[in-house]
Ligand SMILES: Nc1nc2c(ncn2[C@@H]2O[C@H](COP(=O)(O)OP(=O)(O)OP(=O)(O)O)[C@@H](O)[C@H]2O)c(=O)[nH]1
Ligand SMILES: [Mg+2]
């Protein structure tokens with residue numbers, strides 16, 4: 001008998017820690033956007049990028065998609081640098097894919113990085129990518145019971161955006177019930193409603209981004225350089241490309 | 250279906266352990282799956298069956314030990330067992346529960362052929378080891 005006692009996701013978690021360290025050293029604040037297919041991730045991103053770029057905030061995007069490069073194309077049209085990651089049969093991004101995408105992404109230090117995960121309300125919940133914050137988007141057309149049906153996704157999020165609020169009057173989505181269910185799973189969850197179509201709620205979202213990012217930058221400012229360095233234990237096999245890049249610096 | 254990726258990670262870890270401990274064949278893989286880990290056991294079994302082909306775990310049985318979910322109830326200040334994330338406290342009915350356990354996914358241990366283990370440690374070829382265990 002061989003005792004193993006290792007977490008099944010230990011490899012992903014180790015790579016996520018590397019990504020997190022890599023991002024921290026460059027002052028890049030990263031968000032992981034998760035939702036079911038079509039909840040409005042790309043639409044919200046496009047609107048957000050327009051606002052941020054108008055204020056000269058450096059931005060970058062990693063687009064996860066099973067097959068196409070359509071979403072990355074929509075993002076590039078705003079002028080933001082974007083890298084497409086096709087997951088093929090995979091139904092989520094993992095830390096390894098994101099590590100490779102980070103190398104390909106031309107991104108100034110201090111940038112705000114958005115990672116659009118594959119549209120799926122189940123699987124992305126299990127995979128830490130190294131993000132600073134996780135945002136789950138739920139559109140009013142999906143029904144207010146989703147936090148109850150897919151609790152893992154809501155349990156792991158920092159913020160829930162209720163999207164497509166312009167359609168609220170046409171559907172029987174009970175906002176209060178949705179928030180109550182989500183907070184039962186995750187008492188500390190922050191919540192905001194938004195419509196990327198008519199712009200209601202955008203101000204609040206942009207303010208949240210700015211406040212969270214500032215707090216994160218302040219948080220890291222006091223840390224000595226080596227507190228941010230992550231060791232790479234040989235037990236984790238071949239060094240990932242992110243480590244190789246760090247070593248080359 | 251992230252059970253497929255989970256099983257791919259399991260195989261990666263097993264192959265690393267195989268290199269480290271020098272066994273060529275795994276008879277059983279013991280997993281610990283938390284009741285709140287968001288994993289479907291049948292999907293796990295199906296995926297494992299697919300990914301084990303052509304690996305050291307080719308013939309391995311999957312043994313799953315389910316770990317109950319636990320939570321701290323702020324209503325009655327006690328530790329309780331829970332079946333899912335969204336439920337009321339079984340003791341006092343409060344909804345103010347903070348999950349404290351049952352979210353982990355771990356490989357506990359592997360049952361490997363001890364003879365294969367010793368032979369591989371004494372530097373025998375994998376092929377020979379395999380033939381040996383197949384005949385035993
Ligand atoms: N009415 C309304 N429609 C919206 C809004 N946001 C997005 N949509 C529409 O919803 C559809 C899906 O939007 P996307 O932004 O592509 O959604 P997504 O989450 O990126 O989708 P995937 O990447 O495929 O998972 C599109 O037809 C959008 O025009 C909104 O605020 N209001
Ligand atoms: Mg999209």
Ligand SMILES: [Zn+2]
Nearest residue numbers: 322325338341
């Ligand atoms: Zn109680």
